[in-house]
Amino acid sequence: MAAERGRRRPGYAPGGRRDAILDAALDEFAAGGYNGTSLAKVAERAGLTQQGLLHYFPSKQALLVALLNRRDEVDADAAAEEDGRVDLAEVVRRNVERPGIVQVYTVLSAESVTEGHPAQEYFRDRFERLRGEVEGRIRKEHGDRLPSGVGPDEAAALLIAAMDGLQTQWLHDPGAVDMPRLVRTLMDVLTGPARGGKARDAED
Amino acid sequence: MAAERGRRRPGYAPGGRRDAILDAALDEFAAGGYNGTSLAKVAERAGLTQQGLLHYFPSKQALLVALLNRRDEVDADAAAEEDGRVDLAEVVRRNVERPGIVQVYTVLSAESVTEGHPAQEYFRDRFERLRGEVEGRIRKEHGDRLPSGVGPDEAAALLIAAMDGLQTQWLHDPGAVDMPRLVRTLMDVLTGPARGGKARDAED
DNA sequence: GTCTATACCCTGATAGAC
DNA sequence: GTCTATCAGGGTATAGAC
Numbered sequence: 001m002a003a004e005r006g007r008r009r010p011g012y013a014p015g016g017r018r019d020a021i022l023d024a025a026l027d028e029f030a031a032g033g034y035n036g037t038s039l040a041k042v043a044e045r046a047g048l049t050q051q052g053l054l055h056y057f058p059s060k061q062a063l064l065v066a067l068l069n070r071r072d073e074v075d076a077d078a079a080a081e082e083d084g085r086v087d088l089a090e091v092v093r094r095n096v097e098r099p100g101i102v103q104v105y106t107v108l109s110a111e112s113v114t115e116g117h118p119a120q121e122y123f124r125d126r127f128e129r130l131r132g133e134v135e136g137r138i139r140k141e142h143g144d145r146l147p148s149g150v151g152p153d154e155a156a157a158l159l160i161a162a163m164d165g166l167q168t169q170w171l172h173d174p175g176a177v178d179m180p181r182l183v184r185t186l187m188d189v190l191t192g193p194a195r196g197g198k199a200r201d202a203e204d
Numbered sequence: 205m206a207a208e209r210g211r212r213r214p215g216y217a218p219g220g221r222r223d224a225i226l227d228a229a230l231d232e233f234a235a236g237g238y239n240g241t242s243l244a245k246v247a248e249r250a251g252l253t254q255q256g257l258l259h260y261f262p263s264k265q266a267l268l269v270a271l272l273n274r275r276d277e278v279d280a281d282a283a284a285e286e287d288g289r290v291d292l293a294e295v296v297r298r299n300v301e302r303p304g305i306v307q308v309y310t311v312l313s314a315e316s317v318t319e320g321h322p323a324q325e326y327f328r329d330r331f332e333r334l335r336g337e338v339e340g341r342i343r344k345e346h347g348d349r350l351p352s353g354v355g356p357d358e359a360a361a362l363l364i365a366a367m368d369g370l371q372t373q374w375l376h377d378p379g380a381v382d383m384p385r386l387v388r389t390l391m392d393v394l395t396g397p398a399r400g401g402k403a404r405d406a407e408d
Numbered sequence: 409g410t411c412t413a414t415a416c417c418c419t420g421a422t423a424g425a426c
Numbered sequence: 427g428t429c430t431a432t433c434a435g436g437g438t439a440t441a442g443a444c
């Protein structure tokens with residue numbers, strides 16, 4: 001389902017040029033943002049020239065869009081594997097091991113609020129979809145009103161916001177915030193006192 | 205206290221060139237980020253040439269630093285007026301009226317996690333200071349352990365994170381999230397059931 | 409499919425006239 | 427204090443050889 005997009009997709013297999021370029025773009029956009037990264041840098045990391053890169057992606061903007069779409073496909077595949085669940089605590093645990101991914105996401109989601117940024121629509125839609133998914137999951141698990149008195153829609157927006165904000169703090173100073181623990185804490189507090197399975201493991 | 209910095213500060217008064225340039229830089233950095241903004245654009249908005257601008261600020265980096273420092277002074281003055289309190293709910297209420305300010309902050313705080321960004325140190329320090337201030341305020345008002353069982357340090361990191369994350373969502377889609385309401389909700393939930401003065405006003 | 413060559417514009421910054 | 431002139435470099439993108 002997430003596997004076909006264009007007609008034939010030249011070189012999607014591992015080792016394919018297209019994917020190598022997208023990998024390089026991910027690293028470079030993470031390191032410098034979209035505006036701060038040149039096609040030449042991406043190309044060099046992928047092992048070809050800037051003009052060679054433009055054979056696969058006709059413009060810098062197209063490269064960014066392709067990168068974001070690929071991310072969605074990977075996520076969709078992963079979600080399918082674990083049966084459609086959206087376990088935020090698990091997402092956070094994984095993210096701590098992948099600072100690169102976290103950094104592209106953090107940088108691009110903020111950079112894209114600027115005028116005419118090519119990822120504007122992407123992130124607006126993504127936030128909307130994400131809020132809906134998390135809200136639905138909360139509603140299914142805890143009902144239409146959480147014990148804390150908070151609505152599932154509010155809890156969803158707050159959880160997503162906190163995760164993003166914590167990522168920014170964490171990227172600036174990885175030792176300063178314990179993301180998995182804090183997200184766990186917030187979930188516990190939102191979903192009400194001593195509810196939703198095993199609460200905290202450690203005592204403090 | 206926050207009023208002197210250099211020796212004499214040429215033209216700090218309203219109408220002063222220096223301040224006009226910083227105002228322009230604020231708007232332009234908000235619209236395009238640091239990397240996405242040229243000195244020429246800032247200069248044009250301020251009503252002089254790029255080279256004229258460089259007479260006041262020797263480099264683009266110096267301009268950014270000056271901008272961030274001025275923001276701190278303004279904040280410090282404002283905080284002094286209301287007697288050192290850090291009322292987050294009030295901050296959010298005000299921010300909704302100033303999308304420009306919110307946008308520079310959001311864009312720059314994320315952009316500055318990139319390699320070699322000139323505002324890295326500024327934001328790392330700012331987050332650290334902010335966490336400390338909010339934690340201290342919570343501790344003074346609610347004690348060393350909140351009724352919810354959450355520590356003041358955790359609550360501080362979460363509140364700041366949620367505010368920043370909500371700003372990003374809000375900038376992408378202003379109608380999608382009610383920032384003041386959501387922050388209020390989070391504060392209530394963190395500080396425990398029906399504590400901390402008047403809880404929610406509306407019923408729903 | 410990948411390269412060289414190159415067009416064309418924008419960038420931050422310097423030198424120096426007025 | 428502000429401008430014109432200018433530099434050296436880098437940006438995206440196109441044309442066309444191989």
